[in-house]
Amino acid sequence: MALNLIRKLMVSSLFCFTAAAATAETFVFTAIPDEDETKLVERFRGVADYLSEQLNVDVRYIPVKSYAAAVSAFRNNQVQLAWFGGLSGVQARRLVPGSEAIAQGVEDEAFETYFIANTNTGIESADELSELKDQLQGKTFTFGSKGSTSGRLMPEFYVRDTFGENPEDFFSRVGFSGNHTRTLRLVEAGTYDVGALNFQVWEKELSDGNIDTDAVQVIWRTPAYPDYQWTIRGDVDDRFGEGFKQRVTEALLNLDDPELLESFPRSGFIPASNDDYEPIRKTAEEIGILD
Amino acid sequence: MLSSPTVRTSLIFLAIALVGLLFADIAITASNPWRDLGNFFLGVITPNFFSSEGLMTALLRTVAFAFVGVALGSVCGFLLALVYKSLPVRIFSAFVRAIHELFWALIFLQFFGFHPLTGVLAIAIPYAGIFAKVYSEILEEADPEPGRVLPPGTGNITAFLYTRIPDCWVKMRTYTSYRLECGLRSSAILGFVGLPTLGFYLEASFSQGLYSDAGAMLILFYVLIATMPFWVRPKLLPVYVLGAPFFLGEGLPIVWGNVERFFTEDIVPAPLRNGEGLTGLMPWLNDLMINEAMPGIWNTIVLTQIALVATGILSLLAFPLISNHFGGPLRRNAGHVALVIARSTPEYILAYILLQLWGPSMLPAVVALALHNGGIIGHLIGRQTNSIKLRADAATGFNRYSWELVPRVYRSFLAFLFYRWEIIMRETAILGILGIYTLGFYVDSAIQNIRFDRAMVLILVTALLNIGVDTLGRYIRRKLALQTMPTC
Numbered sequence: 001m002a003l004n005l006i007r008k009l010m011v012s013s014l015f016c017f018t019a020a021a022a023t024a025e026t027f028v029f030t031a032i033p034d035e036d037e038t039k040l041v042e043r044f045r046g047v048a049d050y051l052s053e054q055l056n057v058d059v060r061y062i063p064v065k066s067y068a069a070a071v072s073a074f075r076n077n078q079v080q081l082a083w084f085g086g087l088s089g090v091q092a093r094r095l096v097p098g099s100e101a102i103a104q105g106v107e108d109e110a111f112e113t114y115f116i117a118n119t120n121t122g123i124e125s126a127d128e129l130s131e132l133k134d135q136l137q138g139k140t141f142t143f144g145s146k147g148s149t150s151g152r153l154m155p156e157f158y159v160r161d162t163f164g165e166n167p168e169d170f171f172s173r174v175g176f177s178g179n180h181t182r183t184l185r186l187v188e189a190g191t192y193d194v195g196a197l198n199f200q201v202w203e204k205e206l207s208d209g210n211i212d213t214d215a216v217q218v219i220w221r222t223p224a225y226p227d228y229q230w231t232i233r234g235d236v237d238d239r240f241g242e243g244f245k246q247r248v249t250e251a252l253l254n255l256d257d258p259e260l261l262e263s264f265p266r267s268g269f270i271p272a273s274n275d276d277y278e279p280i281r282k283t284a285e286e287i288g289i290l291d
Numbered sequence: 292m293l294s295s296p297t298v299r300t301s302l303i304f305l306a307i308a309l310v311g312l313l314f315a316d317i318a319i320t321a322s323n324p325w326r327d328l329g330n331f332f333l334g335v336i337t338p339n340f341f342s343s344e345g346l347m348t349a350l351l352r353t354v355a356f357a358f359v360g361v362a363l364g365s366v367c368g369f370l371l372a373l374v375y376k377s378l379p380v381r382i383f384s385a386f387v388r389a390i391h392e393l394f395w396a397l398i399f400l401q402f403f404g405f406h407p408l409t410g411v412l413a414i415a416i417p418y419a420g421i422f423a424k425v426y427s428e429i430l431e432e433a434d435p436e437p438g439r440v441l442p443p444g445t446g447n448i449t450a451f452l453y454t455r456i457p458d459c460w461v462k463m464r465t466y467t468s469y470r471l472e473c474g475l476r477s478s479a480i481l482g483f484v485g486l487p488t489l490g491f492y493l494e495a496s497f498s499q500g501l502y503s504d505a506g507a508m509l510i511l512f513y514v515l516i517a518t519m520p521f522w523v524r525p526k527l528l529p530v531y532v533l534g535a536p537f538f539l540g541e542g543l544p545i546v547w548g549n550v551e552r553f554f555t556e557d558i559v560p561a562p563l564r565n566g567e568g569l570t571g572l573m574p575w576l577n578d579l580m581i582n583e584a585m586p587g588i589w590n591t592i593v594l595t596q597i598a599l600v601a602t603g604i605l606s607l608l609a610f611p612l613i614s615n616h617f618g619g620p621l622r623r624n625a626g627h628v629a630l631v632i633a634r635s636t637p638e639y640i641l642a643y644i645l646l647q648l649w650g651p652s653m654l655p656a657v658v659a660l661a662l663h664n665g666g667i668i669g670h671l672i673g674r675q676t677n678s679i680k681l682r683a684d685a686a687t688g689f690n691r692y693s694w695e696l697v698p699r700v701y702r703s704f705l706a707f708l709f710y711r712w713e714i715i716m717r718e719t720a721i722l723g724i725l726g727i728y729t730l731g732f733y734v735d736s737a738i739q740n741i742r743f744d745r746a747m748v749l750i751l752v753t754a755l756l757n758i759g760v761d762t763l764g765r766y767i768r769r770k771l772a773l774q775t776m777p778t779c
Contacts, residue, residue, distance in 0.1 A: 028543065037495040062405065062543070065485040065494070068739045069400065078404040078543040091741050120322075140320060146739040173320070175651045175726055182498060190322030191650040289740055291561055 098234020334502020360414025368422020388420030633666025
């Protein structure tokens, strides 16, 4: 009898132990470093706390220094979830079979890139990029990061498509600022005449009063395209339990903390699928970023 | 004067640099560079030491990575030095040291990810190559006499330990401790690619214009290096080396499948991976060479040559700052501080700072390379002039400088400069990561596009270019009969 009790206790404590070991496994996510790091760390620590509460597992955010580092960490299974841009998401999902885009921002269905110019250049805003040909030719131009969708892929595509030339040939100098906030600051300061950035970053900085509109203005808006999304690895259910992917998806879709959403800035998250990003893949192949 | 081979060589290099200037992209593109520079200096004099909770941890990690990396590098380097006579070992060592720490880090990041091993190996591997070369040179110079007087039948190992090591010990120790300082610099810049060292926070605060935070980090770094003689004590070294591995941080676990994938898939050229065979490989290689390798090589060479000459000019201008033959003790102390700051700041960080302030072109890179390397060489030959005894009635001022001192130190100056040629080129290539169109730019672009096959070919090209310049530099030094002790 006593023996039986001991056995039961041992078995149940063993269960407790394995349960503890399972929950001790940390769910790690990252995000592309598309803005100032302080902002990202603040935002994604908030997301980590939220997810941890919703999922009952330890959730940790890892900041990285480049878009490629985010993709590599995802591919290498050192992170299981990532907030990618359109292009980095496509790259990551190609490299990790079974991975899925699970949620995107409401604004990401129809994302835009703004071309901005320092006011000293005298460039006026236009509805069609082709109208700006003479004014843009020979100016200095900065993209954001090399791996950015709104900061590199789409602007490069429209420059090539409209002017029929490589950006390096069309502009007198082409740079990569690193992220959208830097692009804004560099064009505002006049280090570059013209730049291209994520429209949400512009709108948020504008409403926060962080832009000197006498020094920099929007000169052209691209047509809409799909952009940022949460992508998750296909093998998370094996590691964190059946239905884990579904729970993460629901947690993200149900995120309604206004402060957290404002920090992205997105008005909410909606379902997404891999097919939503086909246009991005085709564009990337067209300009030779993807093989 | 023109008949002197050293002068002729100098003039040839000067001419090459001047022609290079015609092709180089030298410009200040920022609209208000001096205001930004002013803000930066304001930040340095109003440092904010409490900006980031992670700052002290980052400093600790910087030291830990340096200790583990340099210790591992010196042990491996020593073992390689013992068999340095064999040609494959020489080639291997030359190859691993021709690839910069940051490139090694970028490679390891792809399969070890953010595991401490990435940072440790990124330092240890190139350092092993350098240690192998320098240790073998030191061992070769050891006096053979004690070995000859040993009784016959003494074992090889015993003979080695009792006759050669005692003779080389001091030199090896000096060089290793000097290398540790280099290790601290290397460790700091690894943060720029995402490892948890000082560069991680420096990059973050700098790119956001938080100059007071950045200033605090730079000051802490200078203090760390300047106080090395006080805290790096022979007796404490075992404690540091054994303790350091525990302070590297946990990082993220290694997934070993990634390692295999990297070597069997990622770096296999795309046409071979896709089964197109050799017919597909040629156009692929052609495209890579013409569109990326060639422009990268050209820009790397142009920038290297300009930076080399700028370094030379700056070191000649800078050495009087610490020379006993000029000025009083106050000026000399100030000069010392200036040169210590110039040489303690890694070129990469200097270039990064100047690029942020002046906008992208080759100019920030040239200035950064010249400041750092000129600081090192200026310091070395300045110290050398202090051992020169001048006659009591020797000329003073400019005449003393140009007729007494420069001619006396010119040969060793050239020796140091040609020794640093390869180092400058290695740095030039890496500065491409910051957006200057040298080879590093194309390597970084390939990595950003997740094309490791291309990145590996370009890194290989960079390594070969470095080996070439190293060989040429050694040839010139031999031709001019210049001798020098290595610097880092």
